[in-house]
């Protein structure tokens with residue numbers, strides 16, 4: 001084992017501890033959390049695979065929570081220095097700073113993306129990966145989030161969102177937007193699907 005991989009192994013989140021943290025937050029703020037446990041590794045890997053590791057821009061994660069998708073992004077080959085983690089919950093922010101010291105952790109509201117990110121992003125993002133419980137928000141709020149996300153992304157770069165719902169979290173047919181979806185990921189509790197939106 002190299003120094004690098006042993007350091008990474010030590011920092012691997014403890015799944016059971018994270019489930020307890022998650023459950024506690026869900027009991028306090030169920031709509032804000034939108035899930036009773038962190039994403040499973042199949043879902044997290046599927047989210048990460050849409051990120052181009054060869055491009056060099058920042059990779060923004062919305063609602064990283066305890067870091068299930070963050071770890072998958074790093075395992076996929078994203079340099080942690082490229083990560084910008086935008087999380088509302090200050091407790092999760094502290095945990096993320098400890099776990100991913102090279103990433104930029106921003107405490108703030110993803111639904112105010114433009115205000116939150118303009119000072120933080122040095123250049124257009126390569127991808128925005130969202131674990132937000134988007135379907136708990138009205139459609140207008142979701143559409144505004146995606147519009148603001150497209151303004152922060154390189155042209156054609158992906159906005160990646162998972163959902164437990166059968167329906168897509170953002171309509172499939174938007175003018176000027178290409179949409180794709182993963183297979184349903186049954187190895188997740190609850191089963192989920194990943195949706196990817198790219199502005200032409």
Ligand SMILES: C[S@@+](CC[C@H](N)C(=O)[O-])C[C@H]1O[C@@H](n2cnc3c(N)ncnc32)[C@H](O)[C@@H]1O
Nearest residue numbers: 035038039063064065068087088089109110131
């Ligand atoms: C469904 S959990 C997903 C956590 C993690 N990405 C995962 O997949 O395990 C939703 C996360 O979004 C965060 N969140 C909810 N609303 C937010 C907001 N307006 N801005 C930033 N983060 C938010 C919650 O605190 C929580 O960490």
